[in-house]
Amino acid sequence: MRKRVALLGSTGSIGTQALDVISANPDRFEVVALAAGGSDPALLARQALDHEVPLVAVARTTAVQDVQLALYADAQRRGWSEGDVRLPRIVAGPQAAVEAVRTPADVVLNGMTGAVGLLPTLAALETGATLALANKESLIIGGELVTGAAKPGQLVPVDSEHSAIAQALRGERVEDVKRLLVTASGGPFRGRTREQLVDVTPEQAAAHPTWDMGPVITINSATLVNKGLEVIEAHLLFGIGFDRIDVVVHPSSIVHSMVEFVDGSTMVQASPPDMRLPIALGLAWPARLPGAARGCDWTSPAAWEFFPLDDAAFPAVRLARRAGEFARTAPAVYNAANEVCVDAFVAGDLDFLGIVDTVGAVLDDHLTDPDSATRDLTLDSVLEADAWARGRARVLVEQR
Structure with a gap:
């Protein structure tokens, strides 16, 4: 059927x-x-x-x-x-x-x-x-x-990274997981210093080197906000603490994520970058669809490179960890402020570095509000925090 x-x-x-x-x-x-x-x-x-x-x-x-x-x-x-x-x-x-x-x-x-x-x-x-x-x-x-x-x-x-983790965890016990390794391509600006990102244009930020995605997600990948969101997502999906979720830069996007176990073994899910594979899994789960996407070509020489994340040039992941660890409505604030800032960047009203800088400022305002630590997580509180963060981000964008 x-x-x-x-x-x-x-x-x-x-x-x-x-x-x-x-x-x-x-x-x-x-x-x-x-x-x-x-x-x-x-x-x-x-x-x-x-x-x-x-x-x-x-x-x-x-x-x-x-x-x-x-x-x-x-x-x-x-x-x-x-x-x-x-x-x-x-x-x-x-x-x-x-x-x-x-x-x-x-x-x-x-x-x-x-x-x-x-x-x-x-x-x-x-x-x-x-x-x-x-x-x-x-x-x-x-x-x-x-x-x-x-x-x-x-x-x-359906995110390729979390689909990879879900596949690696099939038949495994969560208590045997040492850490999750979420891979990042590094986006179009991998290797650049913060100073070299000052004059980035929306057109440059929208040119992802390995993935074909929508404009918002592509710009989020350039700032690494998307990877910050994925760290919070991994925590919520798999119940693993933030101290056991790491991000590694993998430019070719062949390895979509990894799970390291307590015995030293690491499970890797690898395939050429093609969202049809995790989409097919999401639609057919737990079954697999034959021919959903092409596999790796094991007959040709290939090298997989991994690099540490540069937190100084790309602080978005660190900010996301802070929001995720605080929990409550902080992740909603992080996300809402970013959505406003991306729109402002695309419209020419905010510079590239201003996206994450403004998100960080809005998050600081939220986390230092005494009410934030005592506010329960409800649908109303999420929607209120979302609206507040958008308004605060717009004010800060205008001030910049």
């Missing part, structure tokens, strides 16, 4: 690659709902009709008419006038993705970007469906709200 899939963020990098995997395995999956922001109505319409999706969710209500027109135009080309094409039902608004999640599904793949993925993540866990999670931000800011809502085995990571 085919697995029913609800796909959130369908027009983004994760979403389009997920549909590639699904198209290659029509006997394994059917798409029952798509959700997207609405910025690419033609692509969303094509996806909906290609996969005969009954429900399409659009976050921006102003984009609904464009999506409808795109659907009509594409349907006409496919023979709609002869009754051969079925148009999907459209829902719109900030809660549209949550409605898509509540369509009966076996797997929800959350490929949204940013904190907006939190409510759909919680809604997906409530349905009992397997949650293939690429939207790391929802886990990081939700923390125990998300892990506490997940049944055993319900939450499957």
Whole structure:
């Protein structure tokens, strides 16, 4: 029987690659709902009709008419006038993705970007469906709200690093883990000093050397904020303390992460950089899909290099550890401030170094607030902290 899939963020990098995997395995999956922001109505319409999706969710209500027109135009080309094409039902608004999640599904793949993925993540866990999670931000800011809502085995990571760790831990005991080693490509500016990052442009930051990702994640990889978020994510997913989670720079992105055990053994998951592999695992978990991605070429000479992280030039991981160890709403503050700063950088209102500097300043303000240490982690407190951090970041950006 085919697995029913609800796909959130369908027009983004994760979403389009997920549909590639699904198209290659029509006997394994059917798409029952798509959700997207609405910025690419033609692509969303094509996806909906290609996969005969009954429900399409659009976050921006102003984009609904464009999506409808795109659907009509594409349907006409496919023979709609002869009754051969079925148009999907459209829902719109900030809660549209949550409605898509509540369509009966076996797997929800959350490929949204940013904190907006939190409510759909919680809604997906409530349905009992397997949650293939690429939207790391929802886990990081939700923390125990998300892990506490997940049944055993319900939450499957799609980030390549955490998918690698999950694979390495299959059949292993957590108490036998000495440490997790999360790999980082180092981004486009690996090896540069802080002084050499002063004049970085958005175009340079968006040119990742090994991965093809969306613009926000690519810039987060350039600042290493993304790796900081992944350290918090690893802690929450696998229950390993921050003192036992290390980051190592691995430029070729062949080794996606490693697990070192107490007996000195290290388990490595290796494959060429291709998100279709962890996406396929997330959709089919615990099964594997034959031919999901190409494997390593073991007939050619190859070298794997690893380097320590330069905390002086790239302090984002250190800041993330601080937020994660403080817990409560600090990770939400870290993430929200960064989202504002990335937008400001892309718009030309903030320099590259100002992204992490501003995130650090907002986090300092939060951690020195006496109320932060006593505030319980609730959905309301997360949303309040998120809103406060965004406002504070905007003020600091204007001051710079």
